[in-house]
Amino acid sequence: MKQVIAAILLIVSFSIQAFPKIKDDPSLKRIVLDNGLVVILKEKHDIPMVAMQIWVKAGSVTEGKYMxxxxxxxxxxxLGKRTTHRKTEQYYNxxxxxxxxxxxAYTTYDRTVYLSTIxxxxxxxxxxxxxxxxxxxIFDEEESQKEIDVILNEIxxxxxxxxxxxxxxFAQMVYTTHPYKYPVIGYRHLFKSLTKKDMLEYYATMYxxxxxxxxxxxxxxxxxxxxxxxxxxxxxxxxxxxxxxIPKEPKQLSMRKVVKTFKINTTKVIMGYPTVDALSSDVAPLDVLALILGxxxxxRLYRRLxxxxxxxxxxxxxxxxPKDMGLFEIGFELDHKNLDKTSRIVLEEIERIKRKGVTRKELKRAKQKTRVGAVRQLQTLGGYARSLAYGEFIGNxxxxxxxxxxxxxxTAKDIRRVAKTYLTHHxxxxxxxxxEKDHEKLVPAKALVKKAKGEIEKIVLKNGLTLLLKKDDSVPLVAIHxxxxxxxxxxxxxxxxxxxxLSDTLLKGTRTKSSRKIAELIENSGGTLYAASDSNLFTIRGSFLKENFPGGFKLLLxxxxxxxxxxxxxxxxxxxxLSAVKQRDDQIWSASRYHLRRIRYKGYSYAFNGIGTKDSISKISSRDLSKAYQQMMAPNNMVLAIFGDFNKRQVLRLIKRNSRFNKRKAKLPTVQNVPPLHNIVQETYYNKENQRQSIIKILFDGPNYYNKDKYPLMVLTHVFSGIGSRLFLDLxxxxxxxxATGGVYQGKEDIGLFLFYIGTEPAKKKEAIKGLFENITKVKEELITNRELEIAKNSAIGRI
Structure with missing residues (x-):
């Protein structure tokens, strides 16, 4: 068994988007006190009132170890209950x-705001x-308990x-990693676990x-x-x-759909797409698009639906x-019987905007209403104060x-562009x-699994291509993988x-189509098609509306x-x-991942970082890419899955006509399997200057992807990872x-690993490592509880 520890120390910095210079306002003044407090003063003498707001940069995403x-x-x-100078409730009186x-007062994901107008x-x-x-x-015990009871009632x-x-x-489905997935008010069991010491420490730190x-x-x-x-x-x-x-949310690769029951009389739906943060130049066109659409x-949606x-x-x-990745949302409430038809119409209207854009009248009206809404908040002193505070909060x-x-x-082009960019099928x-009364109309989860297995048809063609086909006409979409x-x-x-x-250049041209033509065909259809590569696999994914699938599939072929x-x-x-190679080690987590890989897989290709080096990339030519393409891109080296509303005969006919692809045979380079290492303990350190973080990673060899022992390790991943997990609660x-803490199983074709990680301060590094090994030893020597096992299994199944 091998253990590798990589400690990486790095100062993290970022820059804020530059804004155009605004004409000076003599009635507005921004000052920063010696203690760092930002003060914004704006004179408005319309009425004898003053709006006071204090924004604390403390919200649910900043709670750190108390997340x-x-x-x-x-x-x-x-706050305001009692102070050293005021009795209980005297502040608000x-x-x-x-x-x-x-x-x-109110709390959001990234701030807490106290406001009044006097x-x-x-x-x-x-x-x-x-x-x-x-x-x-002052946080009086009696008053604290009262508010705790109030908050529990709010939960x-x-x-x-x-x-x-x-x-x-919905938030938990969209945000798999980013803390936007957690409720601002918190989870009951975690909130109740807080001690007075925890509360005072957070207040002393953030306020x-x-x-x-x-x-x-x-x-x-x-x-x-x-x-x-x-x-x-x-x-x-x-x-x-x-x-x-605050971890970055990974890119979403496929559509997600979840159905839940509740004690309600009508069905409620949110359809949403990941978009941009507050500083993106696409904020304005997305707002205008939302107004036009719903x-x-x-x-459009109101008039039609x-x-x-x-x-x-x-x-x-x-x-x-918000400050990090945002969402474009469409919500509707309806009788359950209308759900399928309504969902199809929503997608049709989105695709119509992608294909034909919006009218001048729609654009003018939407821009006018958007601007009026933004200006309207400035009519009140409180709204004006909020505008200035929010601008300061995000950078200007x-x-x-x-x-x-x-x-x-x-412009109308902007609306069409953001619709194509962000409102995609995948x-x-x-x-x-x-x-709940409609629950019987839903297929139970177990039945869904069995039905799904029965509906997937596996076909192996004479040329070696393996096809996985699943017909589903509930939504007029077809997904290809x-x-x-x-x-x-x-x-x-x-x-x-x-x-x-190869994955970055695959769609840059064919014998009959230029890069631009391929991009136009994909965008004009409102579909998606892209390639990606990792350690073991090369993948091509796409999705198209039912009526555009034949053209999209021909393009894929x-x-x-x-x-x-x-x-x-x-x-x-x-x-x-080459620019990405240059920036590779700028991010502390990616630097630690690459360093660990080089140590464990030294002498084998798994030690590579995936994107190459300056020397290797500089030498790769068009001929080299074509050779790698010819060796890999063959039917006997491919599994092609097509799910959705398609015609099976049409798919088989189109594949059969593609003679060039059908005749090709894969000739991949020979690879060496990585041997397991036994009874070896190795410790390695990778240091960066200006130490403010230590990333600790401990790796154990494990079973490969085909070994049935991977399943307990997949469950163990969820014993060690996430809020409420062992490492979270203890360390x-x-x-x-x-x-940051966690443990994760990663299976490859010939070898597997189980990786533990911690993000900590340099001064706490040794104690954190000791604590981590204590948790590893404990899970080896003691059975986990039935409750813990059930939670971990459900979490693992949910991830699948």
Whole structure:
């Protein structure tokens, strides 16, 4: 058995998108106090009132070792309860005395906000009260328990609310890795596990002036108010902020669909697609698209689904763009019997926009309504304060002006482009909540599995091609997935990266079609087609609407037979790959993965990184790619799966006509199987300067992908990974030794491995490693509980 430990230390930094310069506003001032508190002052003398907001950069995604507890939301309830200068509930009573009838607070994924609007004559008292609340709050045991009970009731209410339940189930389906999948309010069992020590530690860490934004908008004189703000927050000491690891959501490769039951009378549905973050230039066109598609009585979906077809009780569309990956959502409520037809119509309307675009009238109306909505919030002092605070929060206090300008320049081409880019078949997520009374209309899970197995037809053609066909006409889509033996297992030192290069250039030209023509055929059909490569496999995936499938399948067969790798296109792709090679070690987790691979598989092709090296990529030519293509791309080396609403005879006829592909025989390079290593312990360190993180990875050899012992290890993955898992509860929640933990089985054709990982601070590295081995020893010596086993098995099945 071999154990490899790789410790990688790296400072993580990022840059914010540059915004165009906005004309100076003499009534607006931004200052940063010595303690790091950002203060934004905006004079508006329309009415004798002042809006006060303080934004704390603490939300559910920043909870670190307390992820999933809802700790940020807890402090939304607790701040202002009592301070060193104010009795219980006195803060909000004082604010009300100042005319603050709207005093409130809210928590989101990435911030907690405290807000009120008071009469301007009390502004100095208001600032003193706000300063007292954030600096001097006392967390009385009795008051804390009251709020804990309130929050538990809120969790109950959320679980009883079909809309909240639907959203949370949808978020968990879309976000498989990113903490947006966790509810802001937290999970009951994790929230109840918090101790007073946990709460005070989080407050002391996150409620720091250098983690806050104070915004004041209204009837005041800036110079005098600035002096008072400096005085009120003078004693508020800057603190060291924790290093928060937020994993990036991996790219979605195929459609996801989940059906749940609930005590409701009508079926509720969310259809959604991953999109962009708040700083993307596509935010504005996505907002305009949402309005055209499903906002208001003139929107396409409302007119067709509600007015014309009368299939739904309600329908809407929206684009949500937070700090990280956002979503384009379409929601509707209807009788269960109308579900299939409605879903098809929604997809048809999306495809219609992709093919034909939108009218000038639609675009003008949508842009006008989008701009009016953005401007309308500026009519109130609170709305204006929110606009400035949000802009500061994401990088520029003038963000709303920048956004309005982007909306003004949105074109019909932009709408069509973002629809084609983001609203694709393979990235569709569909969460359906059906009434319990309709449960009998659904096929039980076990029956679904059996039925699915019976419906998949396996055909092996004379040329060696294995076909897996499954007819499904519930949605007018056809999905294609071709798998071939390939990948960096079949590479050598001189050509490493060639299969990844091949995947990036496969669709860049055939004997009869240019790269541009191929792209146009795919985009005009509203479909998708792309290639990818990993250690053992080369894959080609695609999806097309039923009516466009014959053309899409013909294009796939042309690519399989006649790809010609034009030198001009190869040169472009080569530049991109060399840039990726250069950046490979910039990311701490990918650097640690590559280093570990080099150590364990030294002397074998699994040690390669997949994208190649500067030397190997520079030497690969169009002829080299064509040779690798000819050796791999053959029917006797392919399994082709086609699922959806297609004609079997048509598929077989099109394959039969493709003589060039049918005659080819695979001639892959000979590979060496990696031998297992016994009784060897090896420790290796890979260091980066400016140490702020340590990534620890411990690897054990395991069974290959075909060995039945992989199944217990797949379950063990979920014993060690995720919120509530052993490593999470012990190393992260209890001992605070890590911000990221997990264990995962990875099976390859000839060998497997089980990998443990920890992300921690350098000072805690040794203790974290010790704790990890203690957990490994414990699971070897003691049986896991039945409850733990059931949770892990269900989680493993859900992942499949």
């Amino acid at each position: 999933g507890t809802g700790l940020s939301h807890y402090f939304e309830h607790m 004082d604010i009300r005395k100042m005319g603050g009838s709207d005093a409130n 009469r301007s004559e009390f502004i100095y008292d208001g600032i003193d009260a706000l300063s007292d609340m954030v600096q001097n709050s 109950n209410m959320g679980e009883d609310s079909p809309d909240r339940y639907l959203w949370q189930q 720091s002036p250098n983690n806050m934004i104070l915004v004041l908008v209204g009837d005041f004189k800036t110079s005098a108010l600035e002096k008072h703000v400096r005085k009120a927050f003078k004693g508020f000491k800057r603190k060291k902020l924790p290093l928060i690891y 906002q208001g009585k003139t929107s 509600r007015d014309r077809e009368q299939l739904v009780q309600s329908v809407s569309a929206s684009s949500w763009t 206090i003038h963000y709303d002006q920048y956004y309005l300008e982007k909306v003004r320049h949105v 990235t569709l997520n569909m969460m359906i909540l059906v009434p 071709a798998s071939l033996k390939g990948g960096y297992r079949y590479e050598n030192e001189g050509n490493q990266g060639i299969y990844n290069f 042309d690519v399989l037979s006649n790809a010609n790798f034009p030198k001009r296109e190869i040169s472009k792709v080569k530049k991109d790959i 992260r929640s209890k001992r605070t030794l890590a911000y």
